[in-house]
Amino acid sequence: MVGKVQEKHGYCTLCKSRCGAVFTIEDGRLTGVRPDPAHPTGAAMCPKGRSAPELAHSTARLTTPLRRTRPKSDPDPGWEAISWAEAMDEIASKTAAIAAESGPEAVAFGVATPSGTSVSDATEWIERFVRLFGSPNTVYSAEICNWHKDVAHAFTFGSPIPPPDYAHTDLALLWGFNPAKTWLAQSAAASAAHANGMKLAVVDPRRSTSALSADHWLRVRPGTDAALALGLAHLLIETGGYDSAFVRAWTNAPLLVRADTGRFLRAGELPGGGQGFVVMDETAGRPEAYDTARAAVAPERFALRGTFGVDTATGPVECAPAFERYARACAEWTPDRVAATTWIPEREIRALAAELAAADVVTYYGWTGVGQSANATQTERALATLYALTGSYDSRGGNHVAPPPPYHPAAPFSLVDPVQRAKALGLDKYPLGPPASGYINAGDLCTAIETGSPYPVRALIGFGSNLVVAQPGSDRTAAALRRLDFQVHLDLFHNPTSASADIVLPVNSAYEHEALRFGFEISHRAQEHVQLRPRMIEPQGDSRSDTEIVFDLACRLGLGAQFFDGDVEAAWNWQLAPLGLTVAGLREQQGGVRAPRELAYRKYAEPTGGDGAVRGFGTPTGRVELYSERLLEHGYPPVPEHVAPAPVDEAFPLVLTCAKHGYFVHSQQRSLTSLRRRAPDPSVDIHPRAAPARGWTSTDGSRARRRSGVRERCWLWTKQPCLAQVRTRGQASSTCAGATCSGTGG
Ligand code: SF4
Incomplete structure (x- = not known):
């Protein structure tokens, strides 16, 4: 007999793609899921x-709050089931006591990535709680995978990388990014555009799904991406294949830089004074004040190359346009040197440079291949400045800045007390790094727990963050967590990080609670989409959503007024108010609604006043920064720089890189049978030419395979370069160039 069958419209939360989907529910069980073509x-x-039903109904799920009954030295925690009231009372009282004794900074928080888990349903409210509680210490593992694209990109453009506009571009450049495995909505958009004539260039040592059909596939040696980007920029500059009008008007390329200090010459230093910076007027042959708060007047006059003696109020000073400094750095990367460094044939480098020069508009994206290297910030700078040369930013067919609908954000950074913000662990070492945004490194957290320096961290509340596995040095992290006075872990399943917790709270899956989403980060149209995702099935066991838990905890810790007295629906209605929408109304429109926004390009040129003032870019100079005085002031190179990776030699003849797996996100989903069956073991790909020398056997003439026990010595090229021995299942594959091998992970 067939029971009651329902279909509900929602979206998947397991990665940043957030694919629109239709869920099938039979007799209260989630039984199927399929794409929703009506969703953006x-x-x-x-x-x-598609494994949603398995995840929701897994028998391994946590279904009740648990409390440890044995010491942390005991491998058996002796979990006992407790009520929610007991659990939340204990969490609130112990957290409050530690904050009162040692300050709120003694309580750290861990949050799983919103780009790869359903914690994204609650991220804003978790951040609101952490900021109002007063802790400056949240471990997001941001330094591992999103630092370059969300923060380092801002050193150049003043914002994270906007989404690519594949539909209208001439050329898409995917750099260390394989959307087919990590962001399906981007992959679908890129494939459709490619079929319509868009050119596709992929920089990746692996023959990824995207590389398979690419017009240009550059198999870069891991860790040398910055050299390639600088070399491409050099070819564009040498051949005049860059957008000189954009570069003169909207980058800081024409601003004069003092040779003696490396700082920009200020207009106030000229004998006649003035506002802002100084450019060299090539037509008049004299320096001129340039206030970058305003649009440039006849920027075609501005010199980009050369050196000039400028008379200042204190005497003559030698200066050069910032572009001269940038171009000189790029010129060090001649095609033959780039080829030798990156292992990419020179003809392929020249071909991509010619394609970049020929394209009217270019779009790009880079992810873990860029971010998971020891030189991620400089690599991102090299890429971002290369992209600036195309003049495509925020244009139709470029990387288009498409903000979400205007709603009330729950966690503005201004909620952080400046005194507490200054206490972020690691801020002294990385004043421009993640701690400046409240996101500390796990290594600094461990140090504070182990040594009490600069102050003791005594408690950790982890929202699904599997630090023991996600961070380098698992043994160290696990040992540090065991030293905490109090640890709380929220999750769907037990994992190595929950093993040391004092209390474990069962979180439900995205299918068991409502969630509100403002915009989907793929296009202007998708960003207009507002959706209240319905609850598909009842919560499994006694599980609750992250949102419910954080509202409850906030109320118990005296933050009820800021958390709508625990009423989640009231909070969502407050967020929706600027849009004229309500939760009740959205419940009636299950697939979501469109909150139309004006489609605008090149918003940096929009006037903001009647005196020529323009919006510009959110950088210190108000322009795209080919030259960064801010980085210089903190001891970093002001123009992008390649840092050579560890050499390949007889002792370590292979370079190991890694790529995200199509079946798993980070440490998740390994217990789901349908996925594990497809990828039962960790694996490493290696080029067929490198395989025989390592004793790998050929089984079918084209693909050598050694089923198990492969042990190799290689450089593990990660954020923290280290020597590693790999023991895993290996297969020879033409996906990896030369001496590179690629493992699954990241
Ligand atoms: S790409 Fe896969 S995991 Fe990511 S949102 Fe889409 S269906 Fe979910």
Whole structure:
């Protein structure tokens, strides 16, 4: 007999793609999921998303709050089931006591990535709680995978990388980014555009799904991406294949830089004074004040190359336009040197440079291949400045800045008390790094727990963050967590990080609670989409959502007024108010509604006043920064720089890189049978030419395979370069160039 069958419209939360989906529910059980073509991100779903029923109904799920009854030295925690009231009372009282004794900074928080887990349903409210509680210490593992694209990119453009506009571009450049495995909505958009004539260039040592059909596939040696980007920029500059009008008007390229200090010459230093900076007027042959708060007047006059003696109020000073400094740095990367460094044939480098020069508009994206290297910030700078040369930013077919609908954000950074913000662990070492945004490194957290320096961290509340596995040095992290006075872990399943917790709270899956989303980060149209995702099935066991838990905890810790007295629906209605929408109304429109926004390009040129003032860019000079005085002031190179990776030699003849797996996100989903069956073991790909020398056997003439026990010595090229021995299952594959091998992870 067939029971009651329902279909509900929602979206998958297992990665940043947030694919629109239709869920099938039979007799209260989630039984199926398929793409929702009516949704702006609903073109397709990957195996992870399709495994929703397995995830929701897994018998391994945590279903009740648990309290440890044995010491942390005991491998058996002796979990006892407790009520929610007991659990939350204990969490609130112990957290409050530690904050009162040692300050709120003694309580750290861990949050799983919103780009790869359903914690994204609650991220804003978790951040609101952490900021109002007063802790400056949240471990997001941001330094591992999103630092370059969300923060380092801002050193150049003043914002994270906006989404690519594949539909209208001439050329898409995917750099260390394989959207087919990590962001299906982008992959679908890129494939459709490619079929319509868009050119596709992929920089990746692996023959990724994207590389398979690319017009240009550059197999870069891991860790040398900055050299390639600088070399491409050099070719564009040498051949005049860059957008000189954009570079003169909207980058800081024409601003004069003092040779003696490396700082920009200020207009106030000229004998006649003035506002802002100084450019050299090539037509008149004299320096001129240039206030970058305003649009440039006849910027075609501005010199980009050369050196000039400038008379200042205190005497003559030698200066050069910032572009001269940038171009000189790029010129060090001649095609033959780039080829030798990156292992990419020179003809392929020249071909991509010619394609970049020929394209009217270019779009790009880079992810873990860029971010998971020891030189991520400089690599991102090299890429971002290369992209600036195309003049495509925020244009139709470029990387288009498409903000979400205007709603009330729950966690503005201004909620952080400046006194507490200054206490962020690691801020002294990385004043421009993640701690400046309240996101500390796990290594600094461990040090504070181990040594009490600069102050003791005594408690950790982890919202699904699996630090023991996600961070380097698992043994150290696990040992540090065991030293905490109090640890709380929220999750769907036990994991190595929950093993040391004092209390474990069962969180439900995205299918068991409502969630509100403002915009989907793929296009202007998708960003207009506002959706209240319905609850598909009842919560499994006694599980609760992250949002419910954080509202409850906030109220118990005296933050009820800021958390709508625990009323989640009231909080969402407050967020929706500027849009004229309500939760009740959205419940009636299950697939979501469109909150139309004006489609605008090149918003940096928009006037902001009647005196020529323009919006510009959110950088210190108000322009795209080919030259960064801010980085210089903190001891970093002001123009991008390549840092050579560890050499390949006889002792370590292979370079190991890694790529995200199509079946798993980070440490998740390994217990789901349908996915694990497809990828039962960790694996490493290696080029067929490198395989025989390592004793790998050929089984079918084209693909050598050694089923188990492969042990190799290689450089593990990660954020923290280290020597590693790999023991895993290996297969020879033409996906990896030369002496590179690629493992699954990241
Ligand atoms: S790409 Fe896969 S995991 Fe990511 S949102 Fe889509 S279906 Fe979910």
